[in-house]
Amino acid sequence: MSGESALTPTLFEAHDLVKHFRRRGGVVQAVNGVSLSIPRGRTVGLVGESGSGKSTVARLVLRLLEPTSGRMSFDGADLLRASRTELRGLRRRMQIVFQDPAGSLNPRMTVLQVVGEPLVVHRLARGRDLPARVVELLERVGLGARDLYKYAHQFSGGQAQRIGIARALATDPDLIVCDEAVSALDVSVQAQVLNLLKRLQAESGLSYLFIAHDLNVVRYMSDEVCVMYLGEIVERGDGDAIFADPRHPYTRMLVDAIPELTTTGPLRTARSLPVGEPPSPSAPPSGCRFHTRCPHVTDACRAAVPPLRQVSADRSVACLLAEPQREVAAT
Amino acid sequence: MTSPPLLAVDDLRVEFPTPAGPVEAVGGVSFTVSPGETVAVVGESGSGKSVSSLAVLGLLGSGRITSGSVRFQGEELVGAGRERLRRLRGSEIAMVFQNPMSSLDPLFTIGGQIAEALRIHRPISRGAARARAAELLREVGIPDPERRLRSYPHELSGGQQQRVLVAIALACDPALLIADEPTTALDVTVEAQILELMRKLQHEHGASLLFITHDMAVVAQMADRVVVMYAGRVVEQGAVADVLRSPRNPYTRALIDSIATPTTPRDVPLPAIAGSVPNAADFPAGCRFHPRCPEVLDRCRTSEPPLLDIEPGRSSRCWRHDAGQAGEPVAAGGSVPGVR
Numbered sequence: 117m118s119g120e121s122a123l124t125p126t127l128f129e130a131h132d133l134v135k136h137f138r139r140r141g142g143v144v145q146a147v148n149g150v151s152l153s154i155p156r157g158r159t160v161g162l163v164g165e166s167g168s169g170k171s172t173v174a175r176l177v178l179r180l181l182e183p184t185s186g187r188m189s190f191d192g193a194d195l196l197r198a199s200r201t202e203l204r205g206l207r208r209r210m211q212i213v214f215q216d217p218a219g220s221l222n223p224r225m226t227v228l229q230v231v232g233e234p235l236v237v238h239r240l241a242r243g244r245d246l247p248a249r250v251v252e253l254l255e256r257v258g259l260g261a262r263d264l265y266k267y268a269h270q271f272s273g274g275q276a277q278r279i280g281i282a283r284a285l286a287t288d289p290d291l292i293v294c295d296e297a298v299s300a301l302d303v304s305v306q307a308q309v310l311n312l313l314k315r316l317q318a319e320s321g322l323s324y325l326f327i328a329h330d331l332n333v334v335r336y337m338s339d340e341v342c343v344m345y346l347g348e349i350v351e352r353g354d355g356d357a358i359f360a361d362p363r364h365p366y367t368r369m370l371v372d373a374i375p376e377l378t379t380t381g382p383l384r385t386a387r388s389l390p391v392g393e394p395p396s397p398s399a400p401p402s403g404c405r406f407h408t409r410c411p412h413v414t415d416a417c418r419a420a421v422p423p424l425r426q427v428s429a430d431r432s433v434a435c436l437l438a439e440p441q442r443e444v445a446a447t
Numbered sequence: 448m449t450s451p452p453l454l455a456v457d458d459l460r461v462e463f464p465t466p467a468g469p470v471e472a473v474g475g476v477s478f479t480v481s482p483g484e485t486v487a488v489v490g491e492s493g494s495g496k497s498v499s500s501l502a503v504l505g506l507l508g509s510g511r512i513t514s515g516s517v518r519f520q521g522e523e524l525v526g527a528g529r530e531r532l533r534r535l536r537g538s539e540i541a542m543v544f545q546n547p548m549s550s551l552d553p554l555f556t557i558g559g560q561i562a563e564a565l566r567i568h569r570p571i572s573r574g575a576a577r578a579r580a581a582e583l584l585r586e587v588g589i590p591d592p593e594r595r596l597r598s599y600p601h602e603l604s605g606g607q608q609q610r611v612l613v614a615i616a617l618a619c620d621p622a623l624l625i626a627d628e629p630t631t632a633l634d635v636t637v638e639a640q641i642l643e644l645m646r647k648l649q650h651e652h653g654a655s656l657l658f659i660t661h662d663m664a665v666v667a668q669m670a671d672r673v674v675v676m677y678a679g680r681v682v683e684q685g686a687v688a689d690v691l692r693s694p695r696n697p698y699t700r701a702l703i704d705s706i707a708t709p710t711t712p713r714d715v716p717l718p719a720i721a722g723s724v725p726n727a728a729d730f731p732a733g734c735r736f737h738p739r740c741p742e743v744l745d746r747c748r749t750s751e752p753p754l755l756d757i758e759p760g761r762s763s764r765c766w767r768h769d770a771g772q773a774g775e776p777v778a779a780g781g782s783v784p785g786v787r
Contacts, residue, residue: 272723307719
């Protein structure tokens with residue numbers, strides 16, 4: 117899978133993104149040197165706990181926030197140096213789906229207005245054309261003409277999220293950022309929306325930046341998974357491989373912490389219990405940011421910031437203790 | 448389990464007033480909790496899982512119990528006076544809720560709030576209450592408890608706040624602890640710690656635990672028995688191992704199948720359940736799951752199946768049990784029980 121994706125052309129690239137917020141009493145280091153590469157038609161997943169900076173990354177990617185430093189390119193164009201006109205064109209090709217479907221839809225607008233708005237703003241349809249285009253979009257997400265004149269409150273959470281997805285699809289984007297897009301949905305509805313996102317990707321070659329705190333969902337959706345901790349990517353690689361053999365101590369802690377829906381083995385598995393809670397991004401620990409919770413911490417970890425190093429063909433780990441090539445020997 | 452149940456909820460019905468008339472959120476729910484047992488009530492939004500547990504405590508707000516019985520240690524709580532319920536809450540029956548920040552008073556110190564919980568129910572001195580509060584904080588794993596007693600809630604992380612609430616719940620050595628989504632607002636590494644803490648303390652104190660959650664995986668980690676609710680009804684109950692390994696009700700089965708696990712193949716669609724969770728204001732006729740059920744029969748559309756005892760300690764609400772088919776592999780469902 118990784119060899120294949122190496123051949124797929126890159127759609128979006130971020131290099132060494134930094135976002136620091138000035139707050140009373142200091143600086144919040146929300147994102148600290150994150151690099152990402154999203155190939156065309158692929159999904160890159162971002163997983164992390166609160167304060168990991170994953171939602172800030174979403175906003176940086178769409179330039180809803182200005183980065184403190186770093187570089188970003190979209191389809192070869194420099195996103196940070198683009199003129200207003202260029203940016204307007206690029207924005208059409210990048211969209212976002214938010215967590216709270218009902219809250220992100222204007223309650224006073226009909227579905228026609230909500231989904232049609234981006235078409236009007238980007239001058240993609242008007243007049244009699246508009247309702248027809250909106251119906252087309254609604255049908256792609258499993259809704260239809262009968263829903264055109266309804267309001268957001270008349271829909272269930274899953275249906276509202278479909279409307280959010282239809283709106284994101286309106287401008288025929290190449291990249292959709294999904295920020296906790298199924299987290300607020302009922303369990304029995306999550307699978308529908310995940311399946312819909314995958315179907316749309318297969319139909320039109322969309323790329324996704326898929327952000328969630330649920331590692332199981334991120335693994336299912338993503339070709340590559342990036343694990344974030346306190347503003348940094350600590351491990352990246354194939355999701356199945358990361359689950360089977362986490363190489364960063366934080367990823368190991370995260371995988372061990374997930375309650376398991378075991379139906380084949382003993383129900384209660386004895387696993388190592390996580391320690392501590394994520395420190396505040398306004399006062400991150402020195403050296404490796406995970407050193408305060410790491411079971412394998414050494415003196416070196418307190419002093420030096422470990423770089424994200426490639427340890428095997430499709431795995432990078434930011435840990436001084438990660439040995440390269442172990443994976444090759446194991447397989 | 449031959450000992451009499453600590454808590455017995457029988458045919459409980461709860462109604463809420465709405466502008467369009469009263470709506471029945473819980474329709475005839477029965478379950479028991481034995482001494483020392485952990486029972487999980489699992490369901491999605493609108494299933495009535497939280498309302499059922501709040502009804503036990505007499506905390507329904509505008510809602511009211513229209514019929515049924517809630518017996519705690521043999522005593523009928525439906526119709527019991529406010530004063531009696533207030534005395535029970537926090538002493539014999541304790542609670543932990545989802546959002547720790549809104550359960551703690553921001554204006555009082557942690558020590559003050561634990562001491563208050565102790566002094567309301569027991570005549571002890573301020574000094575003794577303070578000492579006991581420090582002891583409780585140590586027991587729930589809060590470092591430097593003497594110093595923490597003087598902290599305000601906002602000075603603590605979400606995980607530590609939830610530990611404090613567990614400490615308050617344990618203050619009077621309750622016989623029953625009701626936990627309503629106690630880890631839903633927490634990060635997964637913190638959730639694991641709080642679940643472990645609750646398990647350890649429950650074991651040490653010998654309390655019973657009624658655990659309300661939407662998360663089947665949390666059920667697998669915590670409970671001895673599980674009560675699965677859908678649209679105000681119990682649809683299946685039994686031992687956790689049995690229900691999770693071989694769910695007999697089509698809803699339970701479809702729900703478990705639809706959840707992504709670490710080994711779900713990425714290249715095939717998840718077995719999703721069609722449609723959406725119904726509102727209490729318009730629950731479907733017949734079996735309430737029938738519009739979404741992959742195994743629906745004609746009769747499911749018009750008449751509702753009873754909750755049927757299908758084996759000792761196991762019950763399920765499905766007309767297919769009548770036909771002797773439920774729990775067998777059904778082609779329409781595409782799922783095979785026991786194999787995942």
